Amino acid sequence: MVAIAYGVARAAVTAANSKSEAAKGTSKGASKGFFARVLDAMIAARARQAAIELNSYRHLQRAYERQTLASKRDALPFGG
Known part of the structure; x- marks a missing residue:
């Protein structure tokens, strides 16, 4: 974000x-200043790190979705 x-x-x-x-x-052309380039590099690095972290826990999200759907099915009044 x-x-x-x-x-x-x-x-x-x-x-x-x-x-x-x-x-x-x-x-002036399309050249960026030093701090703009540093900020762009920092933003790119944080975005890459966030993507790595999200991918490392993706299997837990899938398991959670299966558990949630199973528990909702059990809670239905007529057995769903």
Whole structure:
């Protein structure tokens, strides 16, 4: 979620800057500053780590869904 929030905020700022540069008639190009590149690398690393963590526990989610459905079936009034 953090990666999405930062990405949206940066896209809005970039769009605003490109409009103001177009009005002035100047363009710096597509190069990012040092801290923007560091922040992008940090966001990408955290996203990769989150994906790894979610994948490592995916088998538990499937087991939980099976247990939940089985217990709901038993709780139905006419045997479902």
